Amino acid sequence: MDEIVTGVEHYLTENVPVKLISQGAEALVFETSVHPYNPNKTDETYIIKYRPQKAYRHPQIDKTLTKHRTLGESRCLAKLATMSGINAPQLIACDPYNGYIWQSKIGGLLPNGEFSNLKNYLWFNKNDPYSTINVENVLISVGKQIGILHCNQYVHGDLTSSNIVLEKSGLNNWIPFLIDFGLSSYSTLVEDKGVDLYVLERAILSTHSSFAENYNKWLLKGYESAYNEFYGAKSSELVQVLKKFEEVRLRGRKRSMIG
Amino acid sequence: MYSCFTHLIPTNRTATQSSTNKTKYHKLSMVNINGIKPKNGSYYLCLGLEGSANKLGVGIIKQSYNPDFPEKEFTDTEILSNIRNTYISPPGEGFMPRDTARHHRNWIVRLIRESLDECGLKDLSAVDCICFTRGPGMGAPLYSVVVVARALSLLYQVPLVGVNHCIGHIEMGREITHAANPVVLYVSGGNTQVIAYSENRYRIFGETLDIAIGNCLDRFARTLKISNYPSPGYNIEQLAKKSDRSKELVELPYTVKGMDLSMSGILAFVDRLAKDLFKGPKSGNKKLFSKSGEPLVTVEDLCYSLQEHLFSMLVEITERAMAHVGSSQVLIVGGVGCNVRLQEMMGLMCRDRKGMCYSTDERFCIDNGVMIAQAGLLQYRMGDVVQDFKDTVVTQKFRTDEVYVSWRD
Amino acid sequence: MIIPQFPELEITIKLFKNCPKESFPPIDSNFGIIDAANIYSSNVLYAAIYKAFIESKYLKMRTKNLNSEVLLSLYASTNIGEAFRQIGLNQNTTKNIITISITDKNSTSAIDQNINGGECVEFNDANLAEVRDVEKIKSIYKLNQELANDEHDLEDLIVNSIQLRGI
Numbered sequence: 133m134d135e136i137v138t139g140v141e142h143y144l145t146e147n148v149p150v151k152l153i154s155q156g157a158e159a160l161v162f163e164t165s166v167h168p169y170n171p172n173k174t175d176e177t178y179i180i181k182y183r184p185q186k187a188y189r190h191p192q193i194d195k196t197l198t199k200h201r202t203l204g205e206s207r208c209l210a211k212l213a214t215m216s217g218i219n220a221p222q223l224i225a226c227d228p229y230n231g232y233i234w235q236s237k238i239g240g241l242l243p244n245g246e247f248s249n250l251k252n253y254l255w256f257n258k259n260d261p262y263s264t265i266n267v268e269n270v271l272i273s274v275g276k277q278i279g280i281l282h283c284n285q286y287v288h289g290d291l292t293s294s295n296i297v298l299e300k301s302g303l304n305n306w307i308p309f310l311i312d313f314g315l316s317s318y319s320t321l322v323e324d325k326g327v328d329l330y331v332l333e334r335a336i337l338s339t340h341s342s343f344a345e346n347y348n349k350w351l352l353k354g355y356e357s358a359y360n361e362f363y364g365a366k367s368s369e370l371v372q373v374l375k376k377f378e379e380v381r382l383r384g385r386k387r388s389m390i391g
Numbered sequence: 392m393y394s395c396f397t398h399l400i401p402t403n404r405t406a407t408q409s410s411t412n413k414t415k416y417h418k419l420s421m422v423n424i425n426g427i428k429p430k431n432g433s434y435y436l437c438l439g440l441e442g443s444a445n446k447l448g449v450g451i452i453k454q455s456y457n458p459d460f461p462e463k464e465f466t467d468t469e470i471l472s473n474i475r476n477t478y479i480s481p482p483g484e485g486f487m488p489r490d491t492a493r494h495h496r497n498w499i500v501r502l503i504r505e506s507l508d509e510c511g512l513k514d515l516s517a518v519d520c521i522c523f524t525r526g527p528g529m530g531a532p533l534y535s536v537v538v539v540a541r542a543l544s545l546l547y548q549v550p551l552v553g554v555n556h557c558i559g560h561i562e563m564g565r566e567i568t569h570a571a572n573p574v575v576l577y578v579s580g581g582n583t584q585v586i587a588y589s590e591n592r593y594r595i596f597g598e599t600l601d602i603a604i605g606n607c608l609d610r611f612a613r614t615l616k617i618s619n620y621p622s623p624g625y626n627i628e629q630l631a632k633k634s635d636r637s638k639e640l641v642e643l644p645y646t647v648k649g650m651d652l653s654m655s656g657i658l659a660f661v662d663r664l665a666k667d668l669f670k671g672p673k674s675g676n677k678k679l680f681s682k683s684g685e686p687l688v689t690v691e692d693l694c695y696s697l698q699e700h701l702f703s704m705l706v707e708i709t710e711r712a713m714a715h716v717g718s719s720q721v722l723i724v725g726g727v728g729c730n731v732r733l734q735e736m737m738g739l740m741c742r743d744r745k746g747m748c749y750s751t752d753e754r755f756c757i758d759n760g761v762m763i764a765q766a767g768l769l770q771y772r773m774g775d776v777v778q779d780f781k782d783t784v785v786t787q788k789f790r791t792d793e794v795y796v797s798w799r800d
Numbered sequence: 801m802i803i804p805q806f807p808e809l810e811i812t813i814k815l816f817k818n819c820p821k822e823s824f825p826p827i828d829s830n831f832g833i834i835d836a837a838n839i840y841s842s843n844v845l846y847a848a849i850y851k852a853f854i855e856s857k858y859l860k861m862r863t864k865n866l867n868s869e870v871l872l873s874l875y876a877s878t879n880i881g882e883a884f885r886q887i888g889l890n891q892n893t894t895k896n897i898i899t900i901s902i903t904d905k906n907s908t909s910a911i912d913q914n915i916n917g918g919e920c921v922e923f924n925d926a927n928l929a930e931v932r933d934v935e936k937i938k939s940i941y942k943l944n945q946e947l948a949n950d951e952h953d954l955e956d957l958i959v960n961s962i963q964l965r966g967i
Binding site for chain 2 (some may be wrong): 133136154155156157158184186187188189190193196197223251289290291292294315325330331334335337339341342347380383
Binding site (some may be wrong): 144147148168169171172173203206207209210213214222223224225226227228229230245263283298 | 801802803805806807843845849850851854859882953956959960961962967
């Protein structure tokens with residue numbers, strides 16, 4: 133771990149002081165106030181995402197994956213910038229040869245001092261009955277983001293409540309941003325969209341068990357509204373995705389047959 | 392179906408609260424598992440019967456009774472006997488439910504007798520409870536074991552406890568390794584799950600979207616006609632060790648979907664390669680044969696490559712779950728968990744996260760009776776016993792998160 | 801100026817307006833020459849410089865020096881000749897030129913990148929906005945109309961295109 137951070141500091145040089153803010157599964161996330169190339173931008177914070185070499189996996193697999201994901205994520209962020217209605221970080225720079233991506237910083241702190249991702253937000257609000265309407269609105273807009281993404285034939289590949297970050301807007305309003313596109317891909321297959329929805333549903337069930345049923349209902353409500361806006365009401369596109377979603381879910385139940 | 396008895400005896404809680412010791416304060420939140428007195432007044436004895444797949448396991452354990460010191464995190468289980476007999480099918484074949492059930496019926500009385508002899512017990516009248524696997528698993532083998540459990544229960548007037556197979560693995564792993572609150576990777580013939588404890592349930596954070604890891608390895612072994620003795624996975628592991636590491640890895644698909652993964656595509660891919668390899672140069676596969684027809688890849692290389700890909704995916708989803716729930720411990724359980732390469736990879740991942748990786752050897756990784764006894768005795772000590780024989784009906788489907796875990800807080 | 805990650809390289813950028821055609825520097829000058837009409841904003845040029853440094857350090861140098869690497873990075877494809885014709889000087893070049901030189905920090909020999917007769921103004925967004933040709937820029941980066949309406953978005957799209965070029 134410490135050697136990895138030293139390596140990052142060496143790569144960035146002393147001109148780019150960084151602070152490690154999280155250790156995700158595949159990437160270390162740093163924060164810096166230095167723009168990678170524009171000397172005039174001095175008042176913002178940037179995120180540097182670094183995918184270190186993983187000692188556990190075969191170097192050949194490691195190299196392929198790191199390059200594939202750094203590039204995939206950069207390409208995806210670039211593509212998302214051309215879609216209307218999608219909230220995602222802005223790509224600033226990328227170095228696929230070493231596994232670095234620079235992007236704009238999303239999110240801040242919740243009233244309890246935790247980072248404003250959806251996971252912490254839901255945990256923070258779970259015991260407050262007065263916040264239900266706000267939570268519902270946030271989850272509907274999260275679902276809508278995912279819907280827009282799917283309508284544009286992109287799947288996220290790693291939807292969890294940690295990978296959705298909220299930006300504060302007004303007193304009680306939070307705008308969701310999708311982050312972490314390392315497993316994303318362009319796909320016109322309903323199967324991939326169904327799996328995307330299933331992965332999120334499961335993540336909500338395991339992480340936010342007590343209220344998962346409502347949460348998933350609201351997410352789906354937002355998802356459907358995005359399809360209705362994009363394809364018109366009761367579109368066959370939506371019907372197909374929901375059918376596939378149910379099919380993937382059933383596969384999940386059948387799977388638990390053998391011990 | 393699962394009743395939950397959470398015994399929180401106020402006097403005990405007050406006793407610990409008065410202490411200023413910090414570690415004691417932490418233990419304050421432990422659940423008291425001494426609400427039910429053992430038969431002999433000083434320790435519990437428990438028989439566990441497992442037969443959900445092709446292994447028949449019988450185990451007898453002893454746990455101490457600590458009414459005056461209830462806030463212990465682990466149970467100090469003493470294993471008095473742990474016997475297993477595996478039904479081995481011929482190479483190229485999987486085990487069929489009917490044959491497996493017949494094997495279990497043929498062996499179970501002998502194994503129980505042997506087990507009792509090892510502990511110096513005349514019969515089962517001294518044990519506090521008899522635990523059996525309620526599921527998940529193959530119907531016929533499960534059924535052949537529960538019939539024996541019911542008969543013994545009636546014969547010796549001993550209560551029955553139905554146990555979820557996966558919970559058995561987790562509780563045994565925790566007891567052996569003393570990993571307090573790990574992310575659990577459960578990898579076996581029929582299951583591939585990443586589990587973490589939260590609010591009285593073992594919740595599934597990630598799992599396979601199609602086939603299980605053990606199933607994937609077993610089926611590949613069948614294609615290669617590798618022996619099923621002692622187990623197909625073990626033989627693949629041994630073959631993989633013989634692969635020439637200086638060669639390039641045979642590239643296979645890599646299919647992680649968030650905290651879930653898919654393996655059927657990889658199996659189909661590597662199966663096709665294996666079949667082409669057997670066909671020889673006339674298969675026309677340029678990846679496997681040089682222009683002059685020399686093989687470039689061996690069976691050993693395929694085994695090695697398959698393991699490297701599958702295990703990388705397993706470690707990756709485990710790491711994703713750790714990052715998501717903020718844990719630094721991993722516990723590997725299930726039959727595939729005794730693969731040394733998987734343990735090594737998981738250990739490297741944990742090292743880079745400044746965490747710990749726990750695993751057990753084949754005695755506890757592979758299905759066994761002791762693990763059923765361990766989880767079942769915890770249930771028994773929380774008052775969760777079968778009240779009516781209709782509650783002993785075994786079930787093929789039984790998800791890990793269906794069980795209310797009353798013995799943890 | 802420098803790129804923080806590459807402190808050993810000193811970058812000098814100059815913007816000249818209304819240069820007489822006869823004073824255009826030869827293509828083989830020891831500094832880079834860019835038709836200022838092609839540069840949407842200073843951020844775009846900086847992004848291209850960063851990209852050129854990363855590529856030449858961690859992958860390979862495709863042209864003869866870093867000045868020309870920057871020109872290549874500014875272009876949306878890897879065709880070197882075309883990049884020079886489109887981004888550098890050609891028949892249709894306007895009278896406004898950007899010169900760029902990248903030198904080793906410790907190098908003592910200063911490069912004269914001035915253009916006789918041209919009016920040297922500060923390299924900044926306000927001055928660039930007066931001389932850039934937005935329609936031409938959109939065609940270089942293959943950005944269609946409906947995407948590129950908002951001023952800020954267009955810059956983001958160009959920067960993205962530069963970062964992802966050729967990889």
